[in-house]
Amino acid sequence: MLLSPLARRRSKSAMGAVKGNWLFAAVLLAGVVLRVITMLGFRSALWFNDSYDFLRIADDPFPHPLRPSGYGILLWGLKPFHSLALVTLLQHAAIAGLAVAAYRMLVRDFEVRRTWAALAVTPILLDSYQIELEHLLLSDTLFIVLVFGATLLLARPGATGWRRAAAAGALLGMASVTRTVGLPLFVIVLLYLVVRRTRWPVCAALAVTFVLPVGAYATWFQQEHGRFQMTGVDGVFLWGRTAAFADCDAHAPPPDLASLCPYGAKENRPASSHQIWEENSPTGWSNGKAFSQETNERAQRFAFWAIRNQPADYLRVVSYDFFVRTFSWHRSQYPTVGTEARYHFPTKPTARKPGLPVLGGGDRRTVVYEYSHGTGRTHIVEPYAEFMRDYQERVSVPGTVLGIVLLAGAAGIVRRRARARTALFWTPAVALLAIPPVTVDFDYRYMLPAMPFACFAAALAWGRRRPAAAVEVPEAVAAPEAQPADA
Template sequence: MGKSFVALLRQHWTLLAVLGVATFMRVWFVYAYPYAFFFPDSRTYVASAQDGFPNVIRPWGYSGLILPFLHQPYIRIAVIQHVIGLGLIVAGYAFLRRRGLKGWLAAVAMVPLALDARVLTIEHYVLAETAYLAFTAAGLFLIAWRDKVGWVAAALGGTLLAAAALTRSVGLPILALAGVYLLVRRAGILRLIAYAVPVVGLLGGYMVWYHQQWGVYAMGQYQGRFLYARVVSIADCATLKLTDDQKRLCLPNPTTSWDQRPDQFIWATSSPAYRFYHDREDDPALQKYALTVIEQEPGKFLALVARQTGWHLMWRAPLVDDGKCLATQWLPPARPGDLCEARYYLPVKPGESPAPAFLVDNAQARALHAYGNWMTTPGPLYAAGVLVTLFAAVWRFRRRPWRDAADAMLFTFGGFGLLIVSVATSLFDYRYAEPAVILIPVGIALAVSRIVALASAPSPSLSPSSSEAAIDSEPPTVQIERAGTV
C-alpha cells in the first residue's frame, strides 16, 4: 500500500505541485479579503434568489445555486468558488492524462487557471462566472473523455452544458459547438438523442417557467437591449433606412466616449433606449433596431467585433477611462472599495446595495494587487493556441487519426468562440474571458501532443476504408504511440 501510494505521488507530482501553489494562492486570497466581492450584477443574482422566480436580465441558474447561502456570510460563496477552481484543475489534468498526455504537459496546461489573478478575483465575487466555467468545462470533458462517446457521457455532458447556459446565456453557442463535435465524431443517432434530450428538456422547461412568470417563452428579455447597446455607436442614422420609431433610438450626438463601455447605453438615463423603451416588453423593438443596423452596416459591425476581439489577444488591451476602470475591478484590490477596485459584499437589507466598504491599510491586499499587475494569462497565448490548433489539424493529417485534432479544436475554438460572442453581443470585458483561461490551454496541450506524435510516427499503413473510421477508433499501434507522446 505504501509503495503504491509513493508511486502514485511520483506519477502525479507535477499536478501536486500546481495544485499546491493554486491552493496557497486561494487560501492567501481568502485571508487577505475576509468578505466576498460585490459587483452590480451581484445584486441581480441575489435578488432573483430571494424572489424565487426567473430574472428578465440574467438566467436563474446561479441564483438557484446560491439560494442556500442567502442568510449566511457571502464569504462562504467565495470559498466554495475557490474550491471549485481547485476541482477544475484536477478535472482538467485527469482529462488530459486520459487523452494520453504526459503528466508534465497536463499540469502545465492547468497553470493559467491555477495562478491567473483575474480568475482568483472573479472566484471571490458573488457572480456566475465560476459556476458557469465549471459546468462548461465538465460538460466538454465528459463528452470528449472516451475514444467512443457513450450515451451516458453524452447525456450527462448535455445536462452540464445546458446548466451552463442556464447560468449564463452566453453558454448557448457551446451547446451548438458540442453538437457539431458529436456529428464530426460520428457519435451516432442514439448519442445525439441522448445529448439533445436533457438540453431540450432543461432549456424548454426553463422557458415554460419563464412564461408562467412573465407571459413569454424566453430565456430573458434583455438580449435585444444588450445588442442595441453594442451597435448604436456605429449606426450612421443619416444613411440608414429606419422607421420613425427606430430613428428615436439613434444617438443625437454620436460619441465614442462609451466605445469601451457600451453597456452604459443600457443603464444611463440619457440613453435613447432608457428614455423611450424602458420596459422589458420593448426588448423586441430594440433587437429589431440592432439587427437592422447590422444588416445595413455589416462591415462596421464586423470591424468592431474584430477590433475588440483582438484586444483579448494582446498582452494589455488599449483601455482608457471607463473601460480601464472596469478591467481594474477584476484584479485583486489594494484597498477594497477604492475607485475602480472591487468592493466588499457587506451585509445589507434586501434591495439595498452594499456600501463602498471600508478602506484599510492591508499589506496582504497590497501584495496581491502587485501580483495581479503581472500574473494574468497573456492574450498572445490565445492567439498562439488558435494557430497551433489549426496547424495540428492540417499538418500530415493522413498520418494519424483525426480524433485528437477534433478534441483540440473543440476546446480551443470553444474558448476563443466565447471571446468573440461576448464582444459581438455585449462588450469587451476580461471577466468574459475566464472560460478561455482553461479551455484554450487544454486545446493547446492536445494540439501539441498531436504534433509531437505526427513528427515522430512513421507513415501508417491505413487503407482508405480504415482511415474513414479513424476519427472514432484507433488501431492498437496508434494507441501505443499515444502512450509515449507528451
C-alpha cells in the same frame, strides 16, 4: 479479471504520471495558497454591479428579466448558511478541483506528457484575474465549471454511452441557464458527436437532458414575463453593439425607431455596453426596472436596421474588439474605468450607493442583509491583500499569449493531431471569445472561460507522448488470435 502485463504497465504509468509530477504539484500548491491568501485578505467577497441582482434572486427566486437566474438559484441553495465567505470558498475550490480533473485526464486518458499537462492547467490555477473572478459574486465561475466539466465528460476516450452524454447535456443545460452563451456551445458539442458518427440514442440523450433545464427555465420565464425566452434583453444588447457605429444622420431610420438613435458623434460615444445602462440612455434604462417587451423588440429592429445599412462598420467594430482588444498584450480601461477596476483586487471596499433599488424589490443594502444577515461589506486585511495586489501586477495571462495558445491548437487540428477532440475544446474557446463582441460588447472577464479550453486543445495537439514500441511476445506463449492480422 487479470490485467495483462502491458495493461498493468500502462496503469502504473498513468498513476505515476499523476503522483510523480512535481511541476504540477508545485503549481497546484501555489494555486491553493494564493486562494487562501485571497480569502484572508478580502473577507468575505468582492462585489460587482450584477452581484446584487443574483442575491435578489437567491432571496426569493424568480426568472430575472436581464440575466439568467441559474447562479442565483445556486446561491439560494446556499442561503441557509448566510455566508458569503462560503460562496467564495466553494468557487475557489471548484476551480482547483476542475484543474486537477483536467490534468489527470490529460495524463491518464490522453497520454499527454506530464509537463505539457501541468502547463495546460497553470493559467487557470495561477492567473491573478482568474483568482479575482472567483472571489466576485458573479456567475462566471459556475459557468466555467459546468461547460468545461461537460466537455471533459464527452472527450474521454472510449465509446460515448448515453449516460455520459446525458450527464454532459444536463451540465450544458444548467450552464445555459447560468449564462446564455452556453446555448451555442450545445450545438458545437452535438456536431462533435455527429462527426464522430455517434449512435443516435447517445445524441438523443444529450439533447433531451439539455432541453429539460433550458425548456423548464424558458417556461418559468414565460409564466412570469409572457415570453418563452431566457431573458428579455437580447434586442437591447444587440442595440448596444450597434450604438458604437449607428449613424442616423447618414442613414435615416424608420420614424418609430428614431428615438433609439445613439447620442453624439461616433468617436465620442461611450462603450457599447455602457450606452445601454447610462443615464438618459435611448433605451430608457432605470435602476430597479426591467425593459419592456416593446423596448426590447424595437431595439432589436433598430440593431438589424443599423447592421443592414452599415455592415462594414459592424464588421469593423466586431473585428477590432475580437482581434485587437482580446489579443492585446496590455489591458485598457474598457468598457469603463469603473467596470475594469472591478477586476482588480481593491485597496478599499467597493462603495455601495445607499438606497439604490434592485430589480425585483428592495435595495442593495436590504438584499444583502436578507441573504447574509450582515452588511456584506468587504473587509480588506493586510498584508494578505497587499500581497495579492502585488501578485496581480506581475502574474496574469496577457491576451497575446492566449492568442498564441489558440494558434497552437489550430495548427494541431490542421496537422491532424487528435483532430476531433482538439477541435472539441478549441471551437468553444473561439466561440466564447467571439460571441460577446458579435452580440453586445467586449469585456475582459469574458476571456477567462475560454482559457481552459484553449490550453487543453493545445496540450492535446502537441503534448501527447509518442506510442511506445511494441513489446515482443515469445512465440511459445503467444496465442494465435494475438498475432497481427497481416502476419
